[in-house]
Amino acid sequence: MKVLYVAAEAVPFAKTGGLADVAGSLPKALRKDGVDVRVIMPKYGKIAQEYIDRMEHVYDGTIHVAWREKYIGLDRLELDGVTYYFIDNTEYFYREGFYGYDDDAERFSFFCRGVLNLLDAMDFWPNVIHSNDWHAGLVSVFLKLEHQGDERYERIRTMYTIHNLKYQGVFPKEAMADSIGLDWKYFTNGDLEFYDAVNFMKGGIIYSDYVTTVSRTYAEEIQNEYFGEMLDGLLRSRKDDLFGIVNGIDYDVYNPATDKDIFYNYDINSLGKKIDNKTELQKQLGLPENRNVPMIAIVSRLVPPKGIDLIVRVMDELLQHEDIQLVVLGTGDRIYEDWFKGLQWRFPKKVSVNIQFSNALAQKIYAASTLFLMPSNYEPCGIGQLIAMRYGAIPVVRETGGLKDTVIPYSSETGEGTGFSFYDYNAHEMMYALKRALRSCTALETWTKLARNAMAQDFSWKQSAKEYEDLYERLVQK
Numbered sequence: 329m330k331v332l333y334v335a336a337e338a339v340p341f342a343k344t345g346g347l348a349d350v351a352g353s354l355p356k357a358l359r360k361d362g363v364d365v366r367v368i369m370p371k372y373g374k375i376a377q378e379y380i381d382r383m384e385h386v387y388d389g390t391i392h393v394a395w396r397e398k399y400i401g402l403d404r405l406e407l408d409g410v411t412y413y414f415i416d417n418t419e420y421f422y423r424e425g426f427y428g429y430d431d432d433a434e435r436f437s438f439f440c441r442g443v444l445n446l447l448d449a450m451d452f453w454p455n456v457i458h459s460n461d462w463h464a465g466l467v468s469v470f471l472k473l474e475h476q477g478d479e480r481y482e483r484i485r486t487m488y489t490i491h492n493l494k495y496q497g498v499f500p501k502e503a504m505a506d507s508i509g510l511d512w513k514y515f516t517n518g519d520l521e522f523y524d525a526v527n528f529m530k531g532g533i534i535y536s537d538y539v540t541t542v543s544r545t546y547a548e549e550i551q552n553e554y555f556g557e558m559l560d561g562l563l564r565s566r567k568d569d570l571f572g573i574v575n576g577i578d579y580d581v582y583n584p585a586t587d588k589d590i591f592y593n594y595d596i597n598s599l600g601k602k603i604d605n606k607t608e609l610q611k612q613l614g615l616p617e618n619r620n621v622p623m624i625a626i627v628s629r630l631v632p633p634k635g636i637d638l639i640v641r642v643m644d645e646l647l648q649h650e651d652i653q654l655v656v657l658g659t660g661d662r663i664y665e666d667w668f669k670g671l672q673w674r675f676p677k678k679v680s681v682n683i684q685f686s687n688a689l690a691q692k693i694y695a696a697s698t699l700f701l702m703p704s705n706y707e708p709c710g711i712g713q714l715i716a717m718r719y720g721a722i723p724v725v726r727e728t729g730g731l732k733d734t735v736i737p738y739s740s741e742t743g744e745g746t747g748f749s750f751y752d753y754n755a756h757e758m759m760y761a762l763k764r765a766l767r768s769c770t771a772l773e774t775w776t777k778l779a780r781n782a783m784a785q786d787f788s789w790k791q792s793a794k795e796y797e798d799l800y801e802r803l804v805q806k
């Protein structure tokens with residue numbers, strides 16, 4: 329099986345969110361299973377020099393972007409058994425950021441068209457092209473509209489994965505002629521039209537053979553108006569070709585037994601060392617050292633979809649009445665950043681707020697915390713709760729998307745479960761879930777049972793990779 333995995337970012341080369349983690353770890357898991365999977369992404373100027381120095385330059389040429397003719401180059405690098413290709417154009421990709429520019433429609437039309445036009449230069453003709461999110465949405469469109477009549481292309485099947493439906497790549501309709509270079513009939517017939525604008529993701533959904541998203545529950549949710557971001561009708565029309573597969577995490581990276589960023593390594597049979605991690609983190613952050621106090625962690629973007637407004641409404645009350653510590657790591661909206669700083673000022677012996685992004689500190693927090701709070705309004709999959717469980721931190725989550733699929737509610741009667749959850753998007757429901765968790769985790773025996781339950785779960789890519797492989801096989805046989 330040959331698969332070309334198309335993504336705008338991938339760890340360790342470029343990252344703005346969870347897509348990069350998936351693109352950096354799923355291909356590795358597929359490769360271990362014998363799939364000849366290769367990844368293609370833009371060659372950003374901000375890729376670390378150590379990787380650029382190792383790249384092999386394999387192609388120079390030109391490509392049309394609507395009425396323009398632009399240079400296109402191709403570099404190749406092998407890393408951890410996976411071949412990565414990088415599409416090069418300094419005008420488009422050597423910038424301070426990856427997205428958010430006025431010419432994004434032009435930049436990623438170039439990228440999508442380049443993916444297909446460079447297959448011959450790669451000498452790699454895949455059975456399946458697996459594209460991800462809006463940046464790669466036009467790959468399937470261009471395949472069907474610009475390469476028919478060539479048997480090599482006609483044999484290729486397509487899969488399109490939605491990581492977050494909220495970000496669709498919507499641009500002014502003038503992009504049809506000025507950036508995309510397709511006939512207006514593909515706008516007027518509704519294929520790319522979206523409320524009198526152009527929508528890259530809509531094109532990907534319509535023109536791909538299969539559509540997937542990153543959890544089973546999210547695949548169901550996005551077919552409803554509340555979560556559907558005005559594409560729910562289209563997604564319902566494709567329900568027979570729409571699949572949800574939960575993301576995994578890289579168990580080579582996220583492993584408390586070997587993690588070099590935490591104070592003490594531990595495993596499911598040495599949870600006392602997890603408590604040692606807590607006291608060391610308390611010391612580092614200036615919190616009172618106490619092995620018994622429950623530590624609640626928030627590692628998150630501080631933005632409304634992450635449920636931060638629920639926390640704002642009740643956290644003062646919780647800190648006033650409960651013997652707890654709260655550790656926060658993240659950046660986001662200024663109003664939330666300022667609120668958390670104020671919370672630390674009001675409760676200096678209970679709260680540590682770290683307005684930054686630090687992988688090393690995040691790992692220390694996962695390893696130290698008792699509970700991990702993730703009350704998202706919506707969450708396509710979520711990675712934080714998976715990492716937390718891997719490190720024995722008990723998640724408290726809202727039942728949505730991947731959170732519902734991955735966190736098993738704890739039952740005091742059976743002792744089964746891996747965390748605590750609440751259904752309605754309501755601040756007091758969240759607080760009651762937190763209080764249930766705190767009551768359970770103050771008993772060492774119960775906390776130990778919960779932590780071991782959580783750490784015993786398998787959230788590696790092994791199972792999810794197998795599900796993708798099965799879909800690839802079904803596609804090729806269609």
